Amino acid sequence: MTQETILIAADHAGYELKKKLEAELKNLGFAVRDLGTNSAESTDYADYAHPLAKEVSEGKAKRGVLICGTGLGMSYVANRYANVRAAVSWSPEVAELARSHNDANVLVLPARFVTDDDAKKILRTWLETEFAGGRHERRVVKIENKNVSS
Ligand code: RB5
Secondary structure, eight states: OOOOEEEEEEOGGGHHHHHHHHHHHHHTTOEEEEOOOOSSSOOOTHHHHHHHHHHHHTTSOSOEEEEESSSHHHHHHHTTSTTOOEEEOSSHHHHHHHHHTTOOSEEEEEGGGSOHHHHHHHHHHHHHOOOOOTHHHHHHHHHTOTTOOO
16 A cells, blocks of 8 residues: 655744654654755744645645644644645644544644644544544535635
């Protein structure tokens, strides 16, 4: 079976955690494509979120992981792209709901507010949890539709 490639990117605040999660992803049997940043030097989160979200939006990759200090800047950028559902997740429970209810295809981690161990648990939960579908399917479809009210 072909290995799924997970995209990953971070700004300087997420750089150290990115390295650890890349290793974790490889341990779990995934291929990883690292879109930067490549050092702890100060940089701008949007420069990394745009390319990753574009690939997910265009279906070139199924899933991606973004990391910055709070997770917020990365999520603001990623969620501007059609069909991208980027979920800032600070606990395994939030990651589980982001998958089962929201079909989140981008995991966003707040590096300054989670331990490395928490981040690995959040990542594993996000990878393993299936979308529940059903009523949640209807709600996810409505995310892309600005003209519905019911
Ligand atoms: C960088 O200092 C920080 O602002 C960034 O990582 C992120 O938290 C922005 O949302």
